[in-house]
Amino acid sequence: MNGEKELEIARERVIDAISKNMNLYGVTESIGRLYGALYFQEGPLTLDEMKEELGMSKTSMSTSVRSLLELKMVGKVWKKGVRKDLYRAEPDWYQTFIDFFTIKWRAGISLNISAMQKSLAETQSLLESEDVDNQVKIHAKLDIEKLTAAIDYYEWLNRLVDSFESKEIFEFIPKNADKKTERS
Secondary structure: OOOHHHHHHHHHHHHHHHHHHHHHOOOOHHHHHHHHHHHOOOOOEOHHHHHHHHOOOHHHHHHHHHHHHHOOOEEEEOOOOOOOOEEEEOOOHHHHHHHHHHHHHHHHHHHHHHHHHHHHHHHHHHHHOOOOOHHHHHHHHHHHHHHHHHHHHHHHHHHHHHHHHOOOHHHHOOOOOOOOOOOO
């Protein structure tokens, strides 16, 4: 046996794990499988080649590639003499993590801060109004404390995302911690 089958099994195990892991973060397993398959390719592939490799429809493949492009997990590659678009997986898993999570976190932060700031302004207006019942004002004060604490959290989360994008996070948590054991 020449080892080809064993290599295929080893790769498939990783591709399966990647697809299941991405599913935990709201990305379909088929998109995860596509990323995993691209990760193990020796070179970039066209949509037709990916379709052939994974047995997906061209429409599904196109949608999946578009999703991976938006998440910056794949990129377009130019190759002299090739007229079709070529795609390759982002090989740097640190960068893939940063891009994926910062895109998701920024969207969530923006949505939540916007809603909380609007509610905070409306709640503060209740405190200033003479027409509002005292019991409502008591609840409004408690809500203001909760909303202020939540906004503080989202501002912290924004700084955390900034540290990922600037790579400052690696000053605190290095990519490769000192290895005490030797690898064989």
